[in-house]
Amino acid sequence: MSDQIRFDLSQNDIPRFYYNINADNPVAPNPVLNPATLEPVTPDFLSVLFPMDLIMQEISTERYIEIPQEVLDIYKLWRPTPLMRAARLEKALGTPAHIYYKYEGTSPSGSHKSNTAVPQAFFNKIAGTKALTTETGAGQWGSAVSMAGKFFDLPVEVYMVKVSYNQKPYRRFLMETYGGEVYASPSDRTEAGRAMLAKDPNCNGSLGLAISEAVEVAAKSNGTKKYSLGSVLHHVCMHQSIIGEEALKQMDLAGEYPDVVIGCVGGGSNFSGIAYPFLRENLKNGQRARLLAVEPTATPSLTKGIFAFDYGDTAKMAPVVKMHTLGHDFMPPAIHAGGLRYHGMAPVLSSLVDAGYIEAAAVDQKSVFAAATAFAQSEGILPAPESAHAICAAIKEALDAKEKGEKRTILFNLSGHGHFDLTAYNAYKQGELGDSTYPDELIADIPNHLPKVPMVA
């Protein structure tokens, strides 16, 4: 057999610690504000929604946080994940670059989301939480939480944006097979939902409203139910650091070190997961890998948004944080990368981009699907539309290296598979994908949509 293209670790190599970038972060953190008072939050405010262990992780500056044995035992179902060299894609591109990808789609729920769903379920379980509530758009996150909840015998209520609930039944059936209870949002189970239904009985829902419903159920449960979020928050991003820790070891097996590390960004968790361990190597061990966060031109929070304090959700129930934002009342275009349609961005990632430690780029929907199709046809794996943003940027890097006639080692995170996104692939093939650029006049109007936070801004 000729050259290896897969670099496997054994189960003994699963990381035993989450890496916390805040131990090494050269950028000072900004306060988190109560959405009602715009004053810094207290742990009490957060403890209505989250168990104390996760709140402590959220604010920790410890460098390494031990992963509980019960969580490691679940990770073994799919970790370590493969790191592959995309040799056939390189050949198809005719590039001298070496392209590697870390593949998180081998998790049973199909994406990196399981990496944080499991510890979130575990820390809730040991805190005595009786049920989890969460929202989901396309369903990747809802699937991961439903699976993780079942593993720890913790019921899960998922508020799924109604248009997705009706149009994407496969994801819903998957959540239900794992035992999740899935409700179309707006539902009649919450005040927020009922108010919306009274106003518009045919409302199709939005992610912002689904968050409000899930948060409301947890907030009114007298502590029995807690809320679970799939990105943005620091503890969520930190759980994903196991991706980058494994990738560091696997690149070592491959005998190369990346010149550039690429991930797609919606809320920022899968990118943070692969990039922060490499950022640590940049900051502490003299490495110089470029770190590139890739977002859709339709939701250009990092590349065109404003770095400012804003609400985490449309209904102003979630904390106010300083982040790159398009405005909390941002209405995203109907692009197919449902996981990247958030108005904001993880605050830590935002501050690192702002300070120049991390690069950002935006790619348009048609280029993304062209890249996804080229990848499927050369490497076999059908990527999730979200992950295909990273592929698109990786291909651009590889073609740039080709043009310049230089060797370049590229690593990207393939955060999930696209088995539930085939209507989007068909729309691309049928030429039905429209322009996905967010209008400049709406960008110019963002400041008018932000909360007035004079004391800290």
Next chain:
Amino acid sequence: MSDQIRFDLSQNDIPRFYYNINADNPVAPNPVLNPATLEPVTPDFLSVLFPMDLIMQEISTERYIEIPQEVLDIYKLWRPTPLMRAARLEKALGTPAHIYYKYEGTSPSGSHKSNTAVPQAFFNKIAGTKALTTETGAGQWGSAVSMAGKFFDLPVEVYMVKVSYNQKPYRRFLMETYGGEVYASPSDRTEAGRAMLAKDPNCNGSLGLAISEAVEVAAKSNGTKKYSLGSVLHHVCMHQSIIGEEALKQMDLAGEYPDVVIGCVGGGSNFSGIAYPFLRENLKNGQRARLLAVEPTATPSLTKGIFAFDYGDTAKMAPVVKMHTLGHDFMPPAIHAGGLRYHGMAPVLSSLVDAGYIEAAAVDQKSVFAAATAFAQSEGILPAPESAHAICAAIKEALDAKEKGEKRTILFNLSGHGHFDLTAYNAYKQGELGDSTYPDELIADIPNHLPKVPMVA
């Protein structure tokens, strides 16, 4: 970290040879007959449909057939596949049995079918074939051939049963993303299709008719197009032997040897793939693993069918072989395990069951989905309905061991994932799955549906 549950091989451990059970087969083979004359076929007859390398594999008695480097290079995209211990399922069942599964769903097309699609595409490519034709029901096989064809720059025409074409668009979109051309069958591209449309313009199609269309296109192409089949034939089953060869090494890593090896059967290829290397160990090296083929009660060819000469397809264009059959004009009930709805069974497997070297059992659809759901909720992976037949039998073995208070080591083949089968899971959850037992009066009538082959029968 506590006990390992995944037993990984390196890419250097990918088998370099297909194992041919016919080198060690204690049962003499039966002749293959021309469907028109009912006389033994000549290679000329087969060469209209298949390249000579595959015909030679079909009739070979060499024990090991070398896998070409070009095929190994593609296998590296997903092989070796994982072998897992289902420790969480064991715990849920409270059984002293140890349950292992070989997972073929990590192949990009989602099942074991890629293992034979790739060599079939390769041997056609080097023989100068210009395009492949094939049929597909639910789409698992069509996806594998579409992907393999693209890898070798060989166009693929897929005739997809019309009811599936309309009801299961995701599989179709996947084939098209790989570059496959997918036609609803009956189509207006063949005489067989046009004749059926003339008779019934609203005809929903059948697998038998789709085979006839694919065979007709190849047969009338003056040798430019060849036909590709996903199971039943000996060379197809032999390509799958890499599953069992890997599993033997992985059980060794686990430090155990199976008491029973289980696979589901439709045409017989995935079962043959995992079982024949273990049968070799039984025949030549003194092992005593039981080998259990599991089929649906809806298509009980091994457990209730007749071991007799019959046509391979409904339209009597495919060769006549001696096999367990329900009759070539068998109309399968509309069960959800679309891959197991064939009327016959691989001839070699049939003869080994007939001679007592391999056991057979049938399980009903509701038990299969109950087993599939229990598996998903404990192990995470959502199994294909076909593969869930093997899970169902494995659970029965584990519960039998529990009842008898005995240790038992169970290995089954999880041949694919169920990401495209979620409507079936929902039907199960909604209580909509009907009785799937094939009626005894139809079983009694099978002899009246067989060709009269007095000279060899």
